[in-house]
Amino acid sequence: MKEKWDAVIVPGGYAPDKIRRYPEMLKIVRETFDSGAVVASICHGPWVLASAGVLKGKNLTRVIAIKDDVENAGGKYLDMEVVVDGNLITSRRPSDLPAFMKAVIKAMEKK
Numbered sequence: 001m002k003e004k005w006d007a008v009i010v011p012g013g014y015a016p017d018k019i020r021r022y023p024e025m026l027k028i029v030r031e032t033f034d035s036g037a038v039v040a041s042i043c044h045g046p047w048v049l050a051s052a053g054v055l056k057g058k059n060l061t062r063v064i065a066i067k068d069d070v071e072n073a074g075g076k077y078l079d080m081e082v083v084v085d086g087n088l089i090t091s092r093r094p095s096d097l098p099a100f101m102k103a104v105i106k107a108m109e110k111k
């Protein structure tokens with residue numbers, strides 16, 4: 001990877017369905033994750049994480065609509081407003097944003 005990222009935050013909504021179609025974006029997510037930097041996503045964001053191959057054996061949360069995608073990628077669903085598993089931070093929906101952003105900020109402060 002030419003760039004070193006301190007964090008990657010994948011948005012929610014249907015943007016992740018477009019983002020995951022670009023191999024270079026998946027490479028950024030995978031290499032950032034593998035480097036130990038923060039990778040965070042909310043709502044439909046774990047679509048990108050699944051496509052990047054970083055969910056196997058990870059605890060996370062997500063919007064209900066992508067349940068099968070997350071499980072098929074090896075992720076374990078926890079129904080919580082925010083889940084932190086190592087350098088992976090996930091949340092379910094916009095109403096979880098306060099807890100999500102607190103977790104992201106806390107993780108970034110440790111870096």
